[in-house]
Amino acid sequence: MLSNLFSKNKAAKHELEAEIQQKINHFLDAYRSATFPLGFLNVCESLSMAMIKKDLVIEALLPFPCDGELNDIAEQLTELVQLPVYFEVNYQVQPVRQHAIKGIKNIIAVSSGKGGVGKSTTAVNLAYGLIAEGCSVGILDADIYGPSIPTMLGLKGEKPTSSDGKLITPLEADGLCAMSIGFLVDDANATVWRGPMASRAFSQLLNETDWPELDYLIVDMPPGTGDIQLTLAQQVPVAGALVITTPQDIALVDAVKGMAMFEQVKLPVLGIIENMSYHQCDNCGHHSHLFGEGGGERIANSAKTQLLGQLPLDIRIREDADNGSCLINENSTGELAQLYRKIARNVAAQLYYQLDMRSPTTPSIVES
Known part of the structure; x- marks a missing residue:
């Protein structure tokens, strides 16, 4: 029984x-x-x-x-x-482009057609967003003329070391592996470098750093679309690029130029991130579109790419950048942290869908 x-x-x-x-x-x-x-x-x-x-x-x-x-x-x-x-x-993140840089699977360039749109701040928070989503990430400051990554990571004045006298050991901030010309020379000295000199310095930073095993390396590009940007885009084995813009018409024009530059060097644009999209009132929550509305979506549709996310104009983003702290680490459950994490997921997903051979969107070869 x-x-x-x-x-x-x-x-x-x-x-x-x-x-x-x-x-x-x-x-x-x-x-x-x-x-x-x-x-x-x-x-x-x-x-x-x-x-x-x-x-x-x-x-x-x-x-x-x-x-x-x-x-x-x-x-x-x-x-x-x-x-x-x-x-x-x-x-199981896989490289979508073959290259000889040891330890790095995928390099993602973060660019802007003009300065002042929050490119470096977005690059840093995107890197921390990818870490929060579950992968290993590094950041390389390619903005030779105005390296701001050391300040944003709270590493200003820090100097990297070398264990073998050949490769530079990158610095680390809250799990983010970082290298910048700002760790090696004074800001004032870097700003007067000519193009070839700056390109050579950046190439050394990329290739002579002892990178750990990284799923993604975020490269904070210099703003603009001149010779230095073209040279860097051609020198670096970038998997895909992101374009940062604001909704303002003049910024959108420059963002379109940035996408045209990447098209010229056959570099895929994963999508657009619209920064300073709106200001949210602390009292009533109303969204004010100070720099216009819908511009990022319009140029994304026109270029047949993705609008990966929209970020607000928020004093906390500026304060954290100036203080060398990261809002994703300071308040991981906050609305801003969740926005950056969502954009980070979208970036990683688009790299997979657009360029990974394992993606279900990859055309299959059928023998006749």
Whole structure:
């Protein structure tokens, strides 16, 4: 009698687990977002589920980092199946372009057609956003004439070392590996360098730094579209580029020039990030579009690229940059931190969808 009861309970448990797994599979198959426009299961390279005590643990292998969105998905699944659901994920980021720089999988250039649009601030917060999403990241300050990364990382005055007398050991700030000409020479000296001299210095910084194993290296490019920018774009094995702009018409014109420059050197533009899109009133929450509205979306549509995100004009962003702190680390659950993390996910996803051979959007060769 007890044996029959045990068998029935065991069978009922298996039936319940199968029903839960079916619900989850159906949800994940139908799930769509900016990060997963073709569905979650379409990019998931492996998936398994297991009941561990009273929790359902989903193990997955994904091609780009997206911790923040997986947390949201887990919350929705927890509500759906009325059980605590957790993800245990391995990210298998692969290089989309072959190069000889040891330790670095993918190089992403962050550029702007003009100065003053928040390029360097966006580059730093994007780097920290990618770290928060689950991958290893470095940043290289290619803005030879005005290196601001040391200040933004709280490393101003710090000097890198070398363990072998050949390669420079990069500095580190809250998990972000960094190298800048500002660590090696005074700002005033760098600003008077001529183009070839600046290009040579940057090439040395890139190739003679002892980079650790990095999924992404963010390169903060000098503003503008002149010879130095063209030279750097051609010298560096960049996987893809981001263009930072504001909604202001004059900034948009320069952003279009920046995209044209990358097209000239056959460098894919992953998308546009619109900075200073609006100012949110502290009292009532109203959005004021001080520099215009919808400009980033218009030029993204015109260039057939992606608008990866819109960032507000917020004093906290400026204060953190000046103080050498990062808002993503200072307030990881805050609205601004979540905006940067979402943009970071979009960047990583677009690099995969546009350029990774594993992507479901990659055309397959069919023999006739």
